Amino acid sequence: MRILFVIVLFISCFIANTAFADDVSELKEQIKTLTNAVKELKDTVEVQQKEINSLKETQNAKPPVSVVQPAAQPAAANTILPGKFTPEIGAVADIATRFEKSKFDTENANRVQVRELELVLGSNVDPYSRLDATVAFTEESKVDLEEAYLTRFGLPFDITARIGRFKPKIGKMLPVHRDSIDTVDEPLVIQHYFGEEGMNKSGVDFTKIIDLPLPSVHQVTFGVIEGGNGEGGTAFGSAVRRPTPYGHLKNYWDITDVTNFELGISDALGSNDKDKSFESNVLGLDATLRHTLNPNQEVKLQGETYYLHRKESLDGLDGTTDPRGNFWGSYGLLDFRLSSLWGTGFRFDYVEPVDRLLSDPNKAEIGYSEYLTFYQSEFARWRIQYSHIDRTTGENDNRVFLQGTFAIGEHKHKLQ
């Protein structure tokens, strides 16, 4: 019995010993794995600690960080940005073609033509003034300094002045660049009285917003520009040495949050010749009603009327024309921005030309234009326009325009 007990005890110890040996082996393996893992983690921590130390050193080298963290962009504070003092430079190409029945080989008729390429420059001169310039290049190798003027801000009584060559603030259409108007061409009244592309004149003007305790806005401009007209204009004579004083009063009302109305009056006094008298007086009235339907749709109704009074001596008249007396012209424009991509509109023109032949059967030219605009992007626009004009000669003129307007670089439009 005792022997049996010893044998059982021996076998039990053997079995237990074998199981213990297996456990130890497994534990050893686990310890080995854990040791390797700890070693890897230790290495990682060492690498990260080095990176932290390196970052701390870099941080200590910098000036203390304020509560507001400095912007990482566009450059570190002490870095000079390349081109920091380079003026804003932009270019606008106006490519157009005009299909018409006329047999005359007139400008851009029945062919694609770059009407003009405008190079636009502008920058602040100092904290008080800004210089803007527009140079136009045409296919006929003509280079025209359309604008070059200094704007002086913050004059006494909060007056802003412009001096140089600029678009005078007469009416709504004249101060606007061609690439910003709603139609391919200027209204007939503008073309006939001031010039085919309006007019750019050298001079000086002063603008002030009249501070009244009223919800409306009133802005008055007075200026003096050189005499004459734009290309093809007939309101004044061609003598540039006789100055043309002008004034404009803009009145603006917010009717609702989405509807506003602007009413302006303009007056310009000019000479027809080199003497000191002011034989021509142009009085203008403009009105614009805008209604925004939603962020992508807007309706604009705009009209301008110019009344031209010319008092001219009979000297120099050849008997075929008589530019004395009263003339008037007007246009009405309905523009509808259909969506972010499309816009359309209609313009009606009426003008009594100053230089019409006395033998002409009609006193006035009447025009109708429809247009459709596709806004390819913010910087590219296509437009097709059909115009029908009843001339004073009794003839009809039908034209189809195709126009592309493309802008590159920086080109900021002035607020009108």
Next chain:
Amino acid sequence: MSRIKYFLVSSIIAMVFFCGVLNLTPCYAAENKLKVVATQTMFAEIVKEIGKDKVDVKYVAPPKFNVHFIQPKPTDVRNITKADLYVDAGLDLEAWSDSLLEAAGRPELFRGRERNVDMSKGIRLLDVPDHQLSRAEGDIHLFGNPHYNLNPENSKNMAENVLAKLKSIDPANAAYYETNEKTFISRLDEKIAEWKTICAQCRGQEILSYHKDIAYFADFLGLKAEQYIEPKPGIPPTPKHLEFLEEYVKTNHIKAIVMPTYYPKDAAEKLVQRVGAKVVTICQNVGEITGTEDIFSFFDYNFKQISEALK
């Protein structure tokens, strides 16, 4: 000379007529308050939070419109001529801002001047270009993504910027502004924690956006936004691009197409019909839709929208 007299007299008469007769409603100026004009509604709200009854704040961009494309009105010009402070987004988002300031003719409000607050100061900008830029890439921004207002963390920076300038131009009320700013930041911190909690499940999920204006929102929530309905910023979607997006949305199991209210919805709706994702309105401007008229309700709305869409 008689014509010159006629010209001057007629102008004065017209002025008196238009100014005196056609205005039937008088406008009362806010007395003894700092007059502040902000370009955007969110900036206006931040100024109100800090200036409270010491400021009279007006904004330029109507909240339902894309701030990039608005046409400032003569009313805005008039407001700026009277302003003590002008608050703008800096960078190049508000392309009209410089022209507006020039029309008002107040040099001290111009960029970088003593009465101008550049809200982008101190913001960690995203999408900063690291290469030569070209318009072939669409309507891209020179200095980085300017839609930083969608991250509430950035509201703290903006508040600091406003505080610093208010203290500078109105030192007599510096302590008042500081107290208000601290209260605002404190409340904002509480809300940020709340917004992060309700949107916790959004982290790591991908969304599709109409325009590349969601970067800071995505950054705050840990969302992924890599494709847009616009093939390039500012360029309307093409049928080919929509076909690509259809596959992309399906492959990446995208649940939400996010956009503010002012973009055309037709492209997003077409996509939704084909792939079954949901169009989610994420406001870009405070007051863009009813119920988002202050900073907190604005963020409340946006985070609730995305949280529900990405459940």
